[in-house]
Amino acid sequence: MRKKEFEKIKDLIYSENQNKEQDFKEYLSNKLVELQTLLKNDSDVVKSVTKLKEILDLEYNGLHSKAFDLFCKLMNELPDNTFEIERDTDFYRIRKCEFSERKKIDLKEMFHIPFTKRGIVKTQRYSISGLPCLYLSRSVYGCWEEMGRPHLDECMVSRFQNRKELIVFDIRIPIDYKDYKTKSKDFFKLFPLIASCMVPVKNQNDFYKPEYIIPQMLMEWILTHNEKNRSKSIVGVYYTSVLVEKDNEIVEQFTEQHLHNVAIPAIYSIKDEKYSSALCKLFCLTKPICREFEAAKGRYRTIADFECDIYESSDYGFLEKRLKDAEDPEGKTKKQQLYSIKTSGSNRIIKKIVL
Numbered sequence: 363m364r365k366k367e368f369e370k371i372k373d374l375i376y377s378e379n380q381n382k383e384q385d386f387k388e389y390l391s392n393k394l395v396e397l398q399t400l401l402k403n404d405s406d407v408v409k410s411v412t413k414l415k416e417i418l419d420l421e422y423n424g425l426h427s428k429a430f431d432l433f434c435k436l437m438n439e440l441p442d443n444t445f446e447i448e449r450d451t452d453f454y455r456i457r458k459c460e461f462s463e464r465k466k467i468d469l470k471e472m473f474h475i476p477f478t479k480r481g482i483v484k485t486q487r488y489s490i491s492g493l494p495c496l497y498l499s500r501s502v503y504g505c506w507e508e509m510g511r512p513h514l515d516e517c518m519v520s521r522f523q524n525r526k527e528l529i530v531f532d533i534r535i536p537i538d539y540k541d542y543k544t545k546s547k548d549f550f551k552l553f554p555l556i557a558s559c560m561v562p563v564k565n566q567n568d569f570y571k572p573e574y575i576i577p578q579m580l581m582e583w584i585l586t587h588n589e590k591n592r593s594k595s596i597v598g599v600y601y602t603s604v605l606v607e608k609d610n611e612i613v614e615q616f617t618e619q620h621l622h623n624v625a626i627p628a629i630y631s632i633k634d635e636k637y638s639s640a641l642c643k644l645f646c647l648t649k650p651i652c653r654e655f656e657a658a659k660g661r662y663r664t665i666a667d668f669e670c671d672i673y674e675s676s677d678y679g680f681l682e683k684r685l686k687d688a689e690d691p692e693g694k695t696k697k698q699q700l701y702s703i704k705t706s707g708s709n710r711i712i713k714k715i716v717l
Contacts, residue, residue, distance in 0.1 A: 365539040386572040410554045433579045441548040445532035453498035453522040456505040472520040474628045476636040488625035501620040503678040518650035521685035530600040598626035635705035646700040
């Protein structure tokens with residue numbers, strides 16, 4: 363694939379949202395056909411597009427079991443695009459709260475919704491209602507976009523680190539043509555699946571969101587795969603945010619790497635546990651902070667801050683820096699401590715970061 367063709371495909375995936383009158387199924391079907399044309403009607407791509415359209419038809423008719431069986435067949439035909447995220451990679455998570463509640467937010471509040479509160483778990487792009495899921499971003503900015511751009515002073519932010527390597531199914535859009543060229547030669551066959559997972563929600567207030575059909579089936583496929591292949595389990599989905607348009611001015615200032623996220627389902631494996639024992643073992647995190655509290659400590663900006671790159675000098679970069687290096691009351695820098703969460707919900711220090 364040439365650079366010009368790649369850029370057209372990327373533009374198509376990032377293309378405008380559905381108009382008010384257009385049905386989602388019609389919208390996605392049209393996009394997939396256009397994508398198929400850009401990929402020169404490759405026989406494998408044609409098969410994928412046909413299956414994805416059939417899956418939507420079955421799901422719309424309430425035949426989820428048949429739709430999922432067909433989706434599994436599709437996944438068996440696609441190239442294996444699992445990716446290993448290195449140990450001690452930084453992720454971030456935001457919790458929006460009322461100003462008066464910010465000091466009450468502790469480590470447990472920054473983790474996934476506990477199993478004892480399944481009833482408040484809403485449907486999200488890669489998770490169904492009732493199934494807690496840990497959504498993390500590679501940047502504070504990515505979290506902020508995923509949360510709908512709330513006022514930063516209403517947000518508590520924690521940094522997460524994975525304590526061992528993560529095997530994820532990678533559907534991130536390549537950052538540029540150079541990045542695309544590093545992928546496997548069959549990567550282009552994943553574009554129909556990626557496009558199907560990246561349709562922004564048209565009606566946020568609707569209970570049923572058809573834009574989540576394919577992404578949720580992908581997560582269901584991962585859970586099913588893990589039941590059959592426990593030694594080769596996939597922890598979740600690595601994806602590019604759908605909430606930012608390609609020509610967004612902020613994105614032009616930063617990089618698309620700031621928009622990479624992971625969605626990891628919380629699996630209930632121990633009786634009476636509040637938090638997933640698997641995720642408790644997998645991640646550690648810092649105590650949450652917020653911009654206003656950190657700015658009040660002084661040295662909110664220095665000349666050196668403005669001499670670094672654009673992202674590092676932004677509020678998002680400032681928060682990330684504070685989540686790695688804290689300041690004590692005397693203004694001395696110290697490393698932020700990481701904590702783990704027990705399945706019962708209590709906190710304990712596990713280590714200090716050594717950078």
